[in-house]
Amino acid sequence: MLPGMRLVVARCSVDYTGRLSAHLPMAPRLLMLKADGSILVHADGGSYKPLNWMTPPCTLKEDDAVWTVTNTKSGDQLRITIDEVLHDSTHELGVDPGLRKDGVEAHLQELLAADPTALGEGYTLVRREFPTAIGPVDLMCRNADGVSVAIEVKRRGEIDGVEQLTRYLELLNRDPLLAPVQGVFCAQQIKPQARVLAEDRGIRCVTVDYDALRGTVDHTQPTLF
Missing domain, CATH: 2.70.180.20 (Protein Yojf; Chain: A;)
Structure with missing residues (x-):
């Protein structure tokens, strides 16, 4: 060093x-x-x-x-x-406190932790901020089959977020107690290039509606789009 x-x-x-x-x-x-x-x-x-x-x-x-x-x-x-x-x-810069998520991104993580079924039917939360040697995974869940799923939550899904989740998955899948670990890239909006890269790596993409998660949108009413 x-x-x-x-x-x-x-x-x-x-x-x-x-x-x-x-x-x-x-x-x-x-x-x-x-x-x-x-x-x-x-x-x-x-x-x-x-x-x-x-x-x-x-x-x-x-x-x-x-x-x-x-x-x-x-x-x-x-x-x-x-x-x-x-x-x-x-x-000498000292120990970095790490990236702090903005309010919307942090709240998205909180809402999804409270109801992970928005990510997939039968999903249950294992832990928020699941620790790894290279930083915490936003959410660790299990799907309906009991398989571990690492979820990266972003307000805006870009290639950097896919790369970040890829690094987490490579590390987590070395742990025999967790493997196999699947990946979900979750955001309000996912850029096409990021979606292509994620799907090429076997990572499922999920887009979520922030207002719907907060319960402020009534989807029983017809909308134009």
Whole structure:
């Protein structure tokens, strides 16, 4: 583990070798070295996505103007050649409290926990915020057949949420006391790309009506849509 978050702004080139090869020519970039050992290479553009990165477990070797980052599992390497350092600082961020859901999302989770049959007939709640080594699953339920089901609840269902649930399922299915664990991606609205990805991974998608869950909509009355 590194002592904290290290931020380096440098004029550098980057070469990645592993399952594929990639090259970033010499230019000013932000190098972000996180306490968990990961390293990310950012440019002033491209939104939040890094140009290149290396995930832990990895080692960093600084040799003059060349940094060599090696993933100790795969052997992939990130070689950063530094021409000029413009800024170099380290910051101790401490323990992060985690993402707090907005009011609607948190209330959706609460309503579904109170009546999980909105997710599927015969569903019963095992626990809210079911703990895992990488964070809590929103809801853990059992279906009518007694099979464990992990539910990720979002206000707006996007690809990131599917990826998050996928990571939970991979971990949960290693537990012989829980496996097999199915997945349900639940949201008020699910983007088409997220739905395609979820269904491709065997994750069932469920859209819910927030007002209906709160009991404020009378579905016995005809509506236009």
